[in-house]
Amino acid sequence: MDAVFAPLRRGREPLPKGLSQETADAVLTALEASVELSAGECAEHVGISRVSARRYLEHFVMRGAVVARLQYGGAGRPERRYQTV
Numbered sequence: 001m002d003a004v005f006a007p008l009r010r011g012r013e014p015l016p017k018g019l020s021q022e023t024a025d026a027v028l029t030a031l032e033a034s035v036e037l038s039a040g041e042c043a044e045h046v047g048i049s050r051v052s053a054r055r056y057l058e059h060f061v062m063r064g065a066v067v068a069r070l071q072y073g074g075a076g077r078p079e080r081r082y083q084t085v
Contacts, residue, residue, distance in 0.1 A: 013063070019056060023048060027056040028084075031066065036083040057082045 015024055023046070030045035031037055037045070039054035046053060060066035060082075067085055070078040 016059060019059060023052070024056055024059075027053060028060070028065075031057075031060075031082060031084055036081045038079050038081055042082070054080075 015021060026046045027042060027048075030042050033045075034041075039057055040050045042057060043050040043053035057066060057068070057080075061068050065085060066082050068080050068082050071081050072078045
């Protein structure tokens, strides 16, 4: 099935199962419009859950299109902040 539709996606890197190209584009657009975003902030901009936003952002980190850094605050876990390369 993927081989049949592959020519339609020419020029785009295939996404992992469960990720859509439309949402990936929206996440990148939100990230490019800001200097830096957390997964929660990205989720608000795009209109998806924080968990979904993080899946897309981490995919882009693995691909090398986005970098992540940890922001340490007071108590609790550090927050991952994302920005385009």
